Amino acid sequence: MQNLQNLISQLESKISQFETTNLAVSGGSVGWHIEHSLKTIDQIVTACKNSNPSDYQWHFNFKRFLILTVAKKIPRGKAKAPKIVRPEGEINGDTLAVSVTKVRENLIGWKALDKNANFPHPFFGILNKKETERFLILHTKHHLIIIKDILKS
Template structure:
């Protein structure tokens, strides 16, 4: 949870650079990557609060094992569900709104049952701990892209 909070602080530090682009690294702007990450964070954190822990049904898979243990996400190879793609060009205000919501939702999941879960479209049911690992890895993936956009 501390790692995700730290990532939210890093996202906040990038707010002045949301319009920066670099086609050699990504077709999307810094703001797009930040807003996309926040949409995933907000959707997943809300999802944890909406599931019944009694219905948690974990299943093992190679994809789940590799991702949660090694954090490998190939760039440009996985298509995000439509609800997690920014609808318009992100603005400082839109990113700030999603950022503040993520901070609130992160705080709200602290006291949830360990068996609170989300159902990920590729990885299946992820309990609270695995969801936070997923969020940390996914956000880190996009923060690395942002770092690369800003380097070049």
């Protein structure tokens, strides 16, 4: 999870530029992408903490295999964020800082979770702890790349 902690720090370092937009890159601002990434991490970690590890059963999923194992990259513009992880309301430096703190607190205890702690991903099926961590890293990197492209303008 150290890799994800480093990515969260990278998101945090962009908070001062939260208002920056570039519609040629994304309809969302830097702040939107930061908040979406943090909200995704928070929701998924909470789902894993609340899951029943004995319910997990591995099933092959081609999309999961292709994205998480082969490509190791999320294609841009191919999916829409589920409503539960779309930022709503005002986004500013203070709200983003609160979100960073909340996510870091929620990640406490991640290591102690059972290896079959899980959450249902809308495209990849049910992911166990290892797959979830891999997804969270790829997803956060995906949004950091978008943020970097927004800031290039």
